[in-house]
Amino acid sequence: MYAFEFERPGSLDAAVKALQEEDAQALGGGQTLIPTLKQRLAMPSKLVSLKGIAELQGIAQEGDVLKVGGGSTHGAVARETKGIFAGLSLMASKIGDPAVRNRGTMGGSLANNDPAACYPAALMATRGTVVTNTREIAAEEYFQGLFTTALEEGEIITSIRFPLPEKSNYQKFEQPASRFPLVGVFVAKYGDRVGVGVTGASEDGVFAWKEAEEALAGNFAPEAVDDLWVSAEGMMSDLHGTAEYRAHLVKVMTKRAVAAAE
Amino acid sequence: MPKDHGIGASTKRREDVRFLTGDGHYTDDINLHGQAYVHFLRSDVAHGRLVSVETEEAAKMPGVLRIFTGKDFEAVGSIPCGWLITSRDGQPMQEPPHPVLAQGKVRHVGDPIAAVVAETYEQARDAAEAIMVEIEDLPAVIDMKQALAEGATKVHDDLKDNLCYDWGFVEENREAVDKAIKEAHHVTTLELRNQRLVANPMEPRVAVGDYARHNDESTLYTTSQNPHVIRLLMGAFVLGIPEHKLRVAAPDVGGGFGSKIFHYAEEAFCTFAAKQLRRPVKWTSSRAEAFISDAQGRDHVTKIELALDKDNNFTALRTETYANMGAYLSTFSTSVPTWLHGTLMAGNYKTPLIYVNVKAVFTNTVPVDAYRGAGRPEATYQLERVIDKAARELGVDPLALRRQNFVTEFPYATPVAVEYDTGDYNATLDKLEEIADLKGFEARRKESEAKGKLRGLGVNCYIEACGIAPSNLVGQLGARAGLYESATVRVNATGGLVVMTGSHSHGQGHETTFPQVIADMIGIDANMVEIEHGDTANTPMGMGTYGSRSIAVGGSAMVRAAEKVIAKAKKIAAHMMEASEGDIELKDGQFTVAGTDKSLAWGDVTLAAYVPHNYPLEELEPGLEETAFYDPSNFTYPAGAYACEVEVDPETGKVTVERFAAADDFGNVINPMIVEGQVHGGIAQGVGQALLESCVYDETGQLLTGTYMDYAMPRAGDLPSYVVDHSCRTPCTHNPLGVKGCGEAGAIASPPTVVNAVIDALQSGGHKVDHIDMPVSPARVWQAMQ
Numbered sequence A: 001m002y003a004f005e006f007e008r009p010g011s012l013d014a015a016v017k018a019l020q021e022e023d024a025q026a027l028g029g030g031q032t033l034i035p036t037l038k039q040r041l042a043m044p045s046k047l048v049s050l051k052g053i054a055e056l057q058g059i060a061q062e063g064d065v066l067k068v069g070g071g072s073t074h075g076a077v078a079r080e081t082k083g084i085f086a087g088l089s090l091m092a093s094k095i096g097d098p099a100v101r102n103r104g105t106m107g108g109s110l111a112n113n114d115p116a117a118c119y120p121a122a123l124m125a126t127r128g129t130v131v132t133n134t135r136e137i138a139a140e141e142y143f144q145g146l147f148t149t150a151l152e153e154g155e156i157i158t159s160i161r162f163p164l165p166e167k168s169n170y171q172k173f174e175q176p177a178s179r180f181p182l183v184g185v186f187v188a189k190y191g192d193r194v195g196v197g198v199t200g201a202s203e204d205g206v207f208a209w210k211e212a213e214e215a216l217a218g219n220f221a222p223e224a225v226d227d228l229w230v231s232a233e234g235m236m237s238d239l240h241g242t243a244e245y246r247a248h249l250v251k252v253m254t255k256r257a258v259a260a261a262e
Numbered sequence B: 001m002p003k004d005h006g007i008g009a010s011t012k013r014r015e016d017v018r019f020l021t022g023d024g025h026y027t028d029d030i031n032l033h034g035q036a037y038v039h040f041l042r043s044d045v046a047h048g049r050l051v052s053v054e055t056e057e058a059a060k061m062p063g064v065l066r067i068f069t070g071k072d073f074e075a076v077g078s079i080p081c082g083w084l085i086t087s088r089d090g091q092p093m094q095e096p097p098h099p100v101l102a103q104g105k106v107r108h109v110g111d112p113i114a115a116v117v118a119e120t121y122e123q124a125r126d127a128a129e130a131i132m133v134e135i136e137d138l139p140a141v142i143d144m145k146q147a148l149a150e151g152a153t154k155v156h157d158d159l160k161d162n163l164c165y166d167w168g169f170v171e172e173n174r175e176a177v178d179k180a181i182k183e184a185h186h187v188t189t190l191e192l193r194n195q196r197l198v199a200n201p202m203e204p205r206v207a208v209g210d211y212a213r214h215n216d217e218s219t220l221y222t223t224s225q226n227p228h229v230i231r232l233l234m235g236a237f238v239l240g241i242p243e244h245k246l247r248v249a250a251p252d253v254g255g256g257f258g259s260k261i262f263h264y265a266e267e268a269f270c271t272f273a274a275k276q277l278r279r280p281v282k283w284t285s286s287r288a289e290a291f292i293s294d295a296q297g298r299d300h301v302t303k304i305e306l307a308l309d310k311d312n313n314f315t316a317l318r319t320e321t322y323a324n325m326g327a328y329l330s331t332f333s334t335s336v337p338t339w340l341h342g343t344l345m346a347g348n349y350k351t352p353l354i355y356v357n358v359k360a361v362f363t364n365t366v367p368v369d370a371y372r373g374a375g376r377p378e379a380t381y382q383l384e385r386v387i388d389k390a391a392r393e394l395g396v397d398p399l400a401l402r403r404q405n406f407v408t409e410f411p412y413a414t415p416v417a418v419e420y421d422t423g424d425y426n427a428t429l430d431k432l433e434e435i436a437d438l439k440g441f442e443a444r445r446k447e448s449e450a451k452g453k454l455r456g457l458g459v460n461c462y463i464e465a466c467g468i469a470p471s472n473l474v475g476q477l478g479a480r481a482g483l484y485e486s487a488t489v490r491v492n493a494t495g496g497l498v499v500m501t502g503s504h505s506h507g508q509g510h511e512t513t514f515p516q517v518i519a520d521m522i523g524i525d526a527n528m529v530e531i532e533h534g535d536t537a538n539t540p541m542g543m544g545t546y547g548s549r550s551i552a553v554g555g556s557a558m559v560r561a562a563e564k565v566i567a568k569a570k571k572i573a574a575h576m577m578e579a580s581e582g583d584i585e586l587k588d589g590q591f592t593v594a595g596t597d598k599s600l601a602w603g604d605v606t607l608a609a610y611v612p613h614n615y616p617l618e619e620l621e622p623g624l625e626e627t628a629f630y631d632p633s634n635f636t637y638p639a640g641a642y643a644c645e646v647e648v649d650p651e652t653g654k655v656t657v658e659r660f661a662a663a664d665d666f667g668n669v670i671n672p673m674i675v676e677g678q679v680h681g682g683i684a685q686g687v688g689q690a691l692l693e694s695c696v697y698d699e700t701g702q703l704l705t706g707t708y709m710d711y712a713m714p715r716a717g718d719l720p721s722y723v724v725d726h727s728c729r730t731p732c733t734h735n736p737l738g739v740k741g742c743g744e745a746g747a748i749a750s751p752p753t754v755v756n757a758v759i760d761a762l763q764s765g766g767h768k769v770d771h772i773d774m775p776v777s778p779a780r781v782w783q784a785m786q
């Protein structure tokens, strides 16, 4: 690790200010950033911890929307959304291990936008909104490829807003080593539409499988996607799975998520 | 004698109290006054010529004490290889030098180029970033067959080529084997890879070098399975320090699995630098560094052919193996694919003709050496996979085919140089059929099918050679060491004992099991016995722990020393009770005179040994302390049968292990709980190899699996509850405890069991798949089904 300064502001305003310093960086749960620092792959001048900011905490239902504070840990999400948003609760409960879940935050995960992160699939399927200290960003504008988002320098995710579905589920097919998704599919069913968010698979990061969304909107049953297929073109290919395998898994996981949706 | 402390009792591990409460004392817990820290600058390319290493600017950075490069080690010896192998043509193997820091060339990613010693670890790391290294890239030699091709780039310029040796075993059998295979009724052939693994002990390696000016003594604290071996190799071959001026201590060691047997450059460096700088020098490996500097395991590519007659008797076996040595020869690297592998190719079977050919190859990868099982898993995997394939081709029951060919009469001299002293392979297979409920398999398969899953059963038999090893035999085979073990049994005046063993515990539980044996011999509470190990300053020269040798060889040495102690104590007791020595009996901690009611307690006699007032001083020295060295007359041969049931998800290719059973014959068992623990851990590693683990380099020699994000370790959730049994016991005939060793069995026997089960599952689903290389990952299984 290179040396850095550390600040733990008590309010959003103070955090925004602290982040104006050149090379200052926000620290959420540190579950991605700290390992990066240990490997000397990042060299921030200052870490601004978001853990002490009340505005980033809290998970609450507001009408037909679930609002999750950007600083909410995966553990809190898993526990507190259980009866409200089954798919999200299930997703959060399967991220990493208890230590990761008790530190890592939804804001940190979405800001990092790892192509194999789980939450992007939920945000994409629900067409949710990322709320920051300055604006609101719709899911489709927010994700801009691997590890890239619409966030500006120093912008802080304060909350995430998910339109609550009638039914939802997440199917995570684990990469054998990291246990991140090799392919993860989130399905959210609403009265008039269905969202299908796919993570882990594409070279461009999370995406909505639009053909499946259409087919499922007409018939929310696993068979509805039987005649669809995902092209292997543009899928990631690595030690743990070829592009063809990933493309195949997208369909299998989608069907399973539909079957399991509650 | 309290039954919960002697031989056969499942005494809880006394060492666990400190391990589980955070009071373990590991090498990294050692911090000496004035200690400095070293960081190694390692090569990030697999192969290249070192044009220049500029350290001037870096040396001026804060806290830097000194920067060492290969030049500083020109006068220092090369890290030696402990086993000379002779090729088929009678030539000795090609043995390149292995410098402490790279000289002239770098030969694998991770090869140390320079070492920065500084006041703090972070300062050393900062300065390392300021060293300017110019490397002229050379083509990386990664694939073994390409390494041997005409005109291939050489890993070592001074060698003829990249072939370390071409070993034939037994060379005299070659023609007869070729002929038998040519004329066979049926030949089953299989090509397979036993993939490279990273040992991954929980505790990464650490070394602390120290130098005492007042007596010119060097000390190395290190994470080692065999401190005496390190002292000998480093002192005599690398640094030229006589053993009486060098102490090597390995305190608590958090797992080794073989990877901490070997003498490493970092150990020599810390010892050397401490003397140069007159400061203790510490190195603590990071996990990332462990992936590119700990010796790795396995990495064999094999073609095996099994010949059978019309009645399905095995008539001949032929194998051709390419064994990856990596860039340098690690301590026991050369013996693993040869004597620890070729000698096991008979397995449990009476195949009359066997020929094993092994080509050991240099590549631009991390050196490969022994890893849990070392050579024996590779042998077992090939043999048990090819037998399974043969059974399928011939349409016979795989168990019946094995039974028909079992060795049933002992001792049995195999055609591959070893003699099995005892065993009963039908007994362990019978036991397996019972504990694995093989009869119920078809019903369970139907249940799985009803859920849309394919279920498979894999069965497998194994034998291993443990209790390594008779010194005169291994000497003839090229070992540059003896493989005896030692123990000193020191009895204190008040009757407590300390056993100083040359064996080493890094998870095996010696501190619990060794006292159980002494407790039984004397009839005292095991808590009266303390075990010391791991420090050359207070233990007799010993060879350490690997090859499932601790209780069989180290335990035997302890028994021999204890026997001497008891014999002397009886003499003292005879004098004290005015009886004849031959009439003295020792039982339950009491000396009695046969036919009388005279008795003396153990403590009365031990006190007399140190307070010799009423003592036969003319005939007997005072004191009660004896040392013994035990050299085994043969290997021991644990054997057994394993079964595994898997479910394959046909949509994703994912394999789950549903049931796992192991029936082992370890001979006599000292502590059943510890034995079961060893089997459990071995199975976890074996299933890990079968389904998950794999160390992969790309064609440029970059390690693709250098972190846990890509190197898949087994976890508790990947494993079912096992049924393990060790009630079949044919005691070893040649050691005093009748024990065989149990540390590696699980890792040896599990991989073929799992792969056989996966193939069975796929075949049951109508997929014509004969083989999938390990790890049998979801992606590979799915691919095989397409």
Ligand SMILES: Cc1cc2nc3c(=O)[nH]c(=O)nc-3n(C[C@H](O)[C@H](O)[C@H](O)COP(=O)(O)OP(=O)(O)OC[C@H]3O[C@@H](n4cnc5c(N)ncnc54)[C@H](O)[C@@H]3O)c2cc1C
Residues within 6 Å of the ligand: A025, A026, A027, A028, A029, A030, A031, A032, A033, A034, A050, A070, A071, A094, A095, A096, A097, A100, A103, A104, A105, A106, A107, A108, A109, A111, A112, A114, A116, A117, A118, A119, A155, A156, A157, A158, A178, A179, A180, A181
């Ligand atoms: C062993 C392990 C297993 C894991 N498994 C999974 C898994 O299965 N699925 C999965 O999705 N993830 C997984 N993760 C990643 C985990 O979810 C991380 O917690 C998450 O990716 C990052 O969140 P964090 O709060 O720890 O962020 P940090 O590591 O603190 O920060 C990550 C990045 O986000 C920025 N940041 C943090 N908070 C904010 C904010 N509120 N606004 C703007 N920027 C911010 C930081 O500056 C940094 O650039 C795993 C991690 C580990 C260590």
